[in-house]
Amino acid sequence: MLRNTALAAGALVMLGFAAAPAHADLKLCNNTESRVGVALGYKDKEGWATEGWWTIAPQKCMPLLKGDLIARYYYVFAVDYDKGGSWGGKSIMCTRDKVFTIRGIEDCEGRGYTKTGFFEVDTGEEKDWTVSLSGEKTTQGK
Structure with missing residues (x-):
């Protein structure tokens, strides 16, 4: 009886892991030998926004x-x-x-x-x- 209870409990734990949602993000990989500062631009339900700075160590x-990403296009500097x-x-x-975090992309200098x-x-x-940054060019992929 104890063994059957343990097996049932183990099966429930495994089902819990299987039902967990997949983890999705927009990531940036710094494939250079330098520290990089990153700014991101995107459009959400409130309009255009830019955010920065993330500092990402080499490699x-x-x-x-x-x-989960909600837009097709994102913008990086x-x-x-x-x-x-x-x-x-x-x-x-x-x-800056x-x-x-800046809302809107119009009249940057005036603001x-x-x-x-x-x-x-x-x-x-x-x-x-x-998105992967390398020494000479920018590459991206799934």
Whole structure:
């Protein structure tokens, strides 16, 4: 009887693990030898937002957004803190030097922010995505 109870309890525990939802995030992996600072732009139900700065150590990954992704496109700007230079693009959004969350992408300078070019990340509407920074170029993938 005790053995059957233990087996039943074990089966319930296993079912609990099987029913747990999959963990999905937008992650950034720093595949360089430098520390990088990262800013993220996205559109949510309230409109456009930019956030920064996450500091990511060399050869490490970090989630920028936790949970299932709700948009197809996200925007990233990153700065190499140790060697200089940055990863950016043509999508203009607002940033500032200190930690920030900024609502809206219009009139950055008029609102006291810096106009910054972000590169676009197309997640293909996947719920989980990883962006990888390397020394020369930006790569991305599922």
